[in-house]
Amino acid sequence: MNAPVLPDWLAAVPRLTLGHLPTPLEPLDRLSAELGGPRIWIKRDDCTGLATGGNKTRKLEYLLADARAAGATDILTFGAVQSNHARQTAAACARVGLPCHLILTEQVAWKHRHYSSGGNVLMDRLFGAEVHIVPVADAADVTQQLTERLTASGRHPYLIPAGGSNAVGAIGYVRCAVELANDFARLGIRPRNVVHASSSAGTQAGLLYGFARLDSHVSGVLDSHVPATRRETPVSVLGINVYHERPAELARRVQRIAEGLATRLGAADLPAPAITDRYRGRGYGIPTPAGVDAIRMLARLEGLIFDPVYSGKAVAALIDLVSVGQFSGEDDVVLIHTGGTASLAVYDNAFD
Numbered sequence: 001m002n003a004p005v006l007p008d009w010l011a012a013v014p015r016l017t018l019g020h021l022p023t024p025l026e027p028l029d030r031l032s033a034e035l036g037g038p039r040i041w042i043k044r045d046d047c048t049g050l051a052t053g054g055n056k057t058r059k060l061e062y063l064l065a066d067a068r069a070a071g072a073t074d075i076l077t078f079g080a081v082q083s084n085h086a087r088q089t090a091a092a093c094a095r096v097g098l099p100c101h102l103i104l105t106e107q108v109a110w111k112h113r114h115y116s117s118g119g120n121v122l123m124d125r126l127f128g129a130e131v132h133i134v135p136v137a138d139a140a141d142v143t144q145q146l147t148e149r150l151t152a153s154g155r156h157p158y159l160i161p162a163g164g165s166n167a168v169g170a171i172g173y174v175r176c177a178v179e180l181a182n183d184f185a186r187l188g189i190r191p192r193n194v195v196h197a198s199s200s201a202g203t204q205a206g207l208l209y210g211f212a213r214l215d216s217h218v219s220g221v222l223d224s225h226v227p228a229t230r231r232e233t234p235v236s237v238l239g240i241n242v243y244h245e246r247p248a249e250l251a252r253r254v255q256r257i258a259e260g261l262a263t264r265l266g267a268a269d270l271p272a273p274a275i276t277d278r279y280r281g282r283g284y285g286i287p288t289p290a291g292v293d294a295i296r297m298l299a300r301l302e303g304l305i306f307d308p309v310y311s312g313k314a315v316a317a318l319i320d321l322v323s324v325g326q327f328s329g330e331d332d333v334v335l336i337h338t339g340g341t342a343s344l345a346v347y348d349n350a351f352d
């Protein structure tokens with residue numbers, strides 16, 4: 001595979017190499033045949049190489065570089081008890097030798113006897129992170145006490161927001177947009193839709209900004225090998241909301257982070273974020289029947305594993321959107337596999 005062409009404005013941003021990048025972009029031939037729609041491609045960000053992989057590796061490459069530059073001695077971050085972001089942060093911290101403190105909130109009503117000790121939490125502990133599992137209402141106080149304790153002992157804690165989603169972490173997904181543009185050029189395809197699970201907004205914001213910036217500035221990367229008639233439509237990024245009770249809140253966050261990226265990296269003609277809320281089900285962390293069916297289907301058809309909290313809901317969405325003709329007339333659609341399979345062990349009862 002050719003090394004990705006990296007624009008100077010992105011190459012200049014400090015980054016630690018943590019991931020196995022670029023990840024493969026692979027066709028899902030058996031799924032595509034089964035659905036009878038466009039050819040579906042999968043971007044294997046479940047293979048990013050840090051602690052069973054997932055989308056947080058890309059963000060942490062930039063966040064930990066920023067933490068280093070800021071002289072951080074400790075990393076603090078946040079998430080739900082089974083946060084994939086927390087697990088990947090703990091692994092990244094182990095890799096670079098920084099103490100990691102995780103504040104995990106009890107916000108998911110999923111019943112499993114190992115929910116607070118297995119899956120991601122087991123790995124958090126294996127990576128040596130200090131794990132604080134607290135009620136949602138206590139998170140702010142625990143964070144303040146921890147920050148004060150560390151500061152009083154002369155340390156410099158660096159706070160990473162939940163999901164690693166700010167304008168630093170999201171640069172990881174700007175880089176993913178560039179990677180995808182290079183994949184498209186190499187493969188001679190021009191997908192117009194990229195679909196993925198969206199929650200804390202950094203993944204979607206990075207992709208949104210990245211494709212907008214590429215379309216307006218380096219169309220040569222996107223358009224080589226592509227017939228002129230198919231160059232006009234920019235890539236649209238569809239976020240499958242798996243978290244927010246009010247999807248407008250997700251859109252607002254995507255917009256805000258994308259604007260932060262424009263401030264840091266340069267202007268781009270940003271479209272409004274595209275989000276659907278039809279596949280979230282009863283709420284964050286609660287599997288849906290369609291998500292569970294989609295996980296079974298992809299396992300049997302493609303030998304791939306997804307999770308019921310994030311990526312499985314995205315697959316369910318994609319299957320439904322193909323079935324209702326959303327992508328009719330399109331040749332290629334891309335699903336980003338954002339990872340999440342580390343939580344499967346505490347969701348085995350969803351498959352009973």
Ligand SMILES: Cc1ncc(COP(=O)(O)O)c(C=O)c1O
Pocket residue numbers: 054055083084085163165197198199200201202203204310311338339340341
């Ligand atoms: C497996 C997985 N997929 C998707 C997402 C959503 O990414 P983002 O938080 O950047 O919207 C997450 C974030 O927690 C995740 O863990």
